[in-house]
Amino acid sequence: MKQFVSFVIKEAKHILRDKRTMLILFGMPVVMMLLFGFAITTDVKNVRTVVVTSQIDHLTQQAVERLSQSEYFTITATVGTPREAEQLIRSQQADMAVVFASNFASKKNGLQLIIDGSDPNMAQQWATYAQGILLNEELRVKSENSSHYTLHSTLLYNPQMKSAYNFVPAIMGMLLMLICAMMTSISIVREKERGTMEVLLVSPVRPLMVIIAKAVPYLVLAFIILVVILLMARYVLGVPLVGSLFWIIAVSIIYILLALSLGLLISNIAQTQLVALLLSAMVLLMPVVMLSGMMFPIESMPQVLQWIAAIVPPRYYIEAMRKLMIMGVGIGEVTKEVTVLAGMTVLLLTIALKKFNVRLE
Numbered sequence: 001m002k003q004f005v006s007f008v009i010k011e012a013k014h015i016l017r018d019k020r021t022m023l024i025l026f027g028m029p030v031v032m033m034l035l036f037g038f039a040i041t042t043d044v045k046n047v048r049t050v051v052v053t054s055q056i057d058h059l060t061q062q063a064v065e066r067l068s069q070s071e072y073f074t075i076t077a078t079v080g081t082p083r084e085a086e087q088l089i090r091s092q093q094a095d096m097a098v099v100f101a102s103n104f105a106s107k108k109n110g111l112q113l114i115i116d117g118s119d120p121n122m123a124q125q126w127a128t129y130a131q132g133i134l135l136n137e138e139l140r141v142k143s144e145n146s147s148h149y150t151l152h153s154t155l156l157y158n159p160q161m162k163s164a165y166n167f168v169p170a171i172m173g174m175l176l177m178l179i180c181a182m183m184t185s186i187s188i189v190r191e192k193e194r195g196t197m198e199v200l201l202v203s204p205v206r207p208l209m210v211i212i213a214k215a216v217p218y219l220v221l222a223f224i225i226l227v228v229i230l231l232m233a234r235y236v237l238g239v240p241l242v243g244s245l246f247w248i249i250a251v252s253i254i255y256i257l258l259a260l261s262l263g264l265l266i267s268n269i270a271q272t273q274l275v276a277l278l279l280s281a282m283v284l285l286m287p288v289v290m291l292s293g294m295m296f297p298i299e300s301m302p303q304v305l306q307w308i309a310a311i312v313p314p315r316y317y318i319e320a321m322r323k324l325m326i327m328g329v330g331i332g333e334v335t336k337e338v339t340v341l342a343g344m345t346v347l348l349l350t351i352a353l354k355k356f357n358v359r360l361e
Helices: 002-017 019-039 058-069 082-090 120-143 164-194 197-201 207-235 245-269 273-291 303-309 313-327 331-355
Strands: 047-052 073-079 096-100 111-115
Touching: 002 019, 002 207, 019 164, 019 207, 047 058, 047 082, 047 120, 058 073, 058 096, 058 120, 073 082, 073 120, 082 096, 082 111, 096 120, 111 120, 164 207, 164 245, 164 273, 164 313, 207 245, 245 273, 245 313, 245 331, 273 303, 273 313, 313 331
Parallel strands: 047 073, 047 096
Antiparallel strands: 096 111
16 A cells, blocks of 8 residues: 555656646646636627617617617617618628618517628527517517517526536536546556556556556546636636535546546557647547537537537536536436446446556567
8 A cells, every 4th residue: 555655646746846737737727717718708798780770769769778788789880771781791890780660669660680690609699689688678568558568588597698607617528538538648658658667567566556546646636626617617707606516526526537547548549648649639629629518509410420429428527517507406417417427437447447458568
């Protein structure tokens, strides 16, 4: 046991001495959280809006004021025809135009939105926000005379529609997978390159204990990184932790063990640190970003990609974290995700250990 502890301490000291590794381990999470939390955002803000109307009556003025007073839209111009508004959008001087019909005041309807659709996702969000602001007052006025127009809507869990609520669980899944798997694989392959792995394997400590000893420091560091991410999410980005903190950490530990197992498997395949790094990037980075539901809804993907996404581990972790952190559900509501993650961990660890060649060719 003393020898095992000494191996763990040796590996921990090696990690702490490597400034580049420490920069990656702790710099990447902070930078990614700040980027996705503040810079890379899908929040609707300051949409440049043109008003198209032939006359400014009382109701039209009220609608325009509701738009301008919201944090989502900025009125940049008022023109008389839709053609003029379209020209402003084509010249990149506006993002959206609101067209009021000439009989808008008398009939209390007749609205059209002209939107820059070069980014379909953002265009859809702009339309949804604008319709909500413009039509709510109209529906309220009509409901006084007819209950047929009454409309009530409630947005659960994320009433302000902050993109950080969606990105934080996704960033957790991406960072823990990349850091744990990549760093573990590179650490073991480094010993192969230097020829010191053979020395370790002929030591009194069993080969399995050697591998576990090299993984333990990364397990501890991953847990520290998890705590840093949760603290930043709560106190810097304002993302609530509605669910049980115990279950959030418990599920995360299962996921970290899965990532370490994958790193061990990659280390069995790669013979150099460069190959291990490239394998980690190709096998982990692209699937995590594209097929985990981090950026794009899995349900909207072609069926073939949905099948591939079913074997991407971060998908299940991200889904579990969104439910636990944002929705505040209990562990019973994420049984499927936890079961899949645990099964993948056992499978990957079993394959990695069986492929581990004690004699090293």
